[in-house]
Amino acid sequence: MTAARKLWAIGVLGVLAVALIAIYITQWLTVSPPAVASAAPRQGVTQLTLQTVASLGTAPHPEWVSYLVKDAHGHWVHSTLLHVPAHSTVRVTIYQYDTATGLRNPFWAQPQGVIGKTIKLDGKTISALDPDLASHTFAIPDLGVTVPLAGVADNAKNQCSVAPCTLAEAHHTIAFTFRTGAPGRYRWQCFVPCGAGFLFGFGGPMQTVGYMDGFLIVT
Amino acid sequence: MRDPSTHLRRAAVAWAVLSVLGVLGVVLLLGPHMPPGRGTVEASEQTTANILIASIMLPIAIALWLFFAVALTTFRQRGDQLEDGPPLIGNARVQATWVAGTTLIVLFLAAFGTYTLIEPAKGAAGGGQGSDPLVTPAGKALRVQVIGQQWAWTFRYPAYGGFETTHLVLPVDRLVEFHVTALDVVHSFWAYELGVKADAVPGADNVAFVTPHKLETFSIRCAEVCGLWHGYMSTHGEVVDASAFSAWAQSEKAATALATRVLPTYAHTYYPDPPRRAG
Numbered sequence: 001m002t003a004a005r006k007l008w009a010i011g012v013l014g015v016l017a018v019a020l021i022a023i024y025i026t027q028w029l030t031v032s033p034p035a036v037a038s039a040a041p042r043q044g045v046t047q048l049t050l051q052t053v054a055s056l057g058t059a060p061h062p063e064w065v066s067y068l069v070k071d072a073h074g075h076w077v078h079s080t081l082l083h084v085p086a087h088s089t090v091r092v093t094i095y096q097y098d099t100a101t102g103l104r105n106p107f108w109a110q111p112q113g114v115i116g117k118t119i120k121l122d123g124k125t126i127s128a129l130d131p132d133l134a135s136h137t138f139a140i141p142d143l144g145v146t147v148p149l150a151g152v153a154d155n156a157k158n159q160c161s162v163a164p165c166t167l168a169e170a171h172h173t174i175a176f177t178f179r180t181g182a183p184g185r186y187r188w189q190c191f192v193p194c195g196a197g198f199l200f201g202f203g204g205p206m207q208t209v210g211y212m213d214g215f216l217i218v219t
Numbered sequence: 220m221r222d223p224s225t226h227l228r229r230a231a232v233a234w235a236v237l238s239v240l241g242v243l244g245v246v247l248l249l250g251p252h253m254p255p256g257r258g259t260v261e262a263s264e265q266t267t268a269n270i271l272i273a274s275i276m277l278p279i280a281i282a283l284w285l286f287f288a289v290a291l292t293t294f295r296q297r298g299d300q301l302e303d304g305p306p307l308i309g310n311a312r313v314q315a316t317w318v319a320g321t322t323l324i325v326l327f328l329a330a331f332g333t334y335t336l337i338e339p340a341k342g343a344a345g346g347g348q349g350s351d352p353l354v355t356p357a358g359k360a361l362r363v364q365v366i367g368q369q370w371a372w373t374f375r376y377p378a379y380g381g382f383e384t385t386h387l388v389l390p391v392d393r394l395v396e397f398h399v400t401a402l403d404v405v406h407s408f409w410a411y412e413l414g415v416k417a418d419a420v421p422g423a424d425n426v427a428f429v430t431p432h433k434l435e436t437f438s439i440r441c442a443e444v445c446g447l448w449h450g451y452m453s454t455h456g457e458v459v460d461a462s463a464f465s466a467w468a469q470s471e472k473a474a475t476a477l478a479t480r481v482l483p484t485y486a487h488t489y490y491p492d493p494p495r496r497a498g
Contacts, residue, residue, distance in 0.1 A: 104403065105368055128480075
């Protein structure tokens, strides 16, 4: 091969490599779950309805644990970008379909930052959860909100395998209320190491917005 | 063209004048604003070190900038005719001066840094010393455990029943003994204005000391890339007077009582349990 051809080959490969890197970075920066607006406030209270599922069931990561959110039309959407009004009261209902993993730090077993310092678990008021029974948490650290979510029993019948799950399948219902603050983007996350198959459970869905992490977009 | 020694003398005078002005500027103008501030003994030592290092570095930087300036303006090839410069034959005196000067600077900084780290009153300059500290400042310390986890800091106060909280509040003018650890991956506890920085490693107890002397709010960050929300792993702490601290501790103890009941017994480290995901 002549020197000129070598140079051409190296040049073409270089351009190809740069193009692939650019495509990867662009996709990484632009691929994002849709932002979902909560239902219009009623009597000053905004309703936010979520569900957690053990496995999403759809590409690109069908086996990953995930949150879903109900949009204003009542449809379940795979997203963790949640729009809520600023300086408002938000009532959250979470249908929890996953089994328990247990909290790595039991400190998160006590609900914090919620109105009344208590939450409702299947209609019953509780002020703390057995840390071994936690499946996930819904936590907005910058607002001081942390809520432990009870896991479905391992031997529960009719467990949900693919999202979106229905109320006919085994689940717990967790409800609580908190106040939003000033407009801004507040990250939220799960504190339970629930990333199956990853080192110490903290990889995959725990490190990806759209699964167990997201933003509360307060406007 | 002038004799090169004339240029050298002029450059030396310019360097001396600029260096004196620069160092005065660093000490008098920049010094009071040099991070991390004077809120603690440890931070104060770091601020002094930063001023000292900047004062040493500036004359060196000025010498380099001046060299470039003189070379580019005075010894620049002008006109169309290109000709080689005079051959370089070396200069033993210049080389010896450069080697001796840089060696002295490096040795001085090494001695200064080592002295700062091992002087007990300065508590190892706020750095993490591992589980068996080489330097332990005198005085009864308030023990505070710092726990890093993806992605939040929590703090335990063993002297108050071992309660855990997301708030770091410290009493002024009291020695604090941080025990820094983590539950999952490596984090780094960086209380910026306090001048404290200690790695938080799962299964390890990293001890750092600090004595706050100023009532202030300080920032806390993670200084070790630790995953998706590393950039959000920040919060604020507060230095308050002794009575306010006591009142806060009692109030926080009561507020977190339910969580305290299910916490493991206070220990220097906690095995990251559960290590698997169920289900």
